[in-house]
Amino acid sequence: MAETSTTQMRIMLQSYEQQLLAARRLARFRVRRRLAEGQEPHDPDPSIKRRGYVEKVAQELYDSLIFTGSDNPVVEEIRQELGRAVGQDVQFTYPPGGRLRIVGKGPEGPRTLSEEEQLRTRHALWRITRQKVDQSMLEKPSGS
Numbered sequence: 548m549a550e551t552s553t554t555q556m557r558i559m560l561q562s563y564e565q566q567l568l569a570a571r572r573l574a575r576f577r578v579r580r581r582l583a584e585g586q587e588p589h590d591p592d593p594s595i596k597r598r599g600y601v602e603k604v605a606q607e608l609y610d611s612l613i614f615t616g617s618d619n620p621v622v623e624e625i626r627q628e629l630g631r632a633v634g635q636d637v638q639f640t641y642p643p644g645g646r647l648r649i650v651g652k653g654p655e656g657p658r659t660l661s662e663e664e665q666l667r668t669r670h671a672l673w674r675i676t677r678q679k680v681d682q683s684m685l686e687k688p689s690g691s
Contacts, residue, residue, distance in 0.1 A: 556619040563604060570600075605680040609673060614639050614647065625672070625679055632671045633664075 578588045613622055630636045636652040637660070649665045650657050660668060 552617040552619060556617065556621070559607070567600075601677060601681045605673070605677040608680065609676045613672065613676070621679065621683070625675055628675050628679075629668070629672050632675065633668050637668055 582588050608622070608625070613625060626636075633651075638650045638652065638657070640648050640650055642648060649660045649668050651660050651664070
C-alpha cells in the first residue's frame with residue numbers, strides 16, 4: 548500500500564514538473580511576442596498566477612493525500628509541522644456514515660477534538676500545506 552502511495556505521489560509530482568516546464572516555455576514565448584509588438588516584456592503581476600498554481604497543488608495534497616493517509620515524506624513533514632502547530636499529534640478518521648473527525652493524541656490518550664479545535668486544526672493544516680507547496684514544489688529556479 549505504501550509503495551502505491553509513493554508511486555502515485557511520484558507520478559503526480561512528475562506531472563506537475565511537466566506542467567511547470569510547459570508554463571515556463573509559454574512565458575518565454577509571451578515575452579518574445581510582447582517584445583516583438585513593442586510592449587513591456589513581462590506580465591503585469593506574475594505572482595497572481597503563481598499563487599493560483601500554489602493553491603491548486605496545495606488543494607490536491609490537502610484533499611487526496613493528507614486525509615487519505617499517505618506515507619509520503621512531504622505529507623509526513625506536513626503532519627509533523629501540524630502537530631507542532633496545534634500542540635499534539637492528530638489523526639484524521641472517517642467513522643462509518645459520518646464526516647471527517649480529527650482525533651488528538653495527547654498525554655491522556657486519543658480524544659476527538661471539539662468543533663472549534665477541529666476548525667483551527669483544519670485551518671492550520673491548510674496554511675502549512677500551502678506554505679510547504681510554495682516553498683518546495685514551485686520554487687523559482689536560481690538561474691531564472
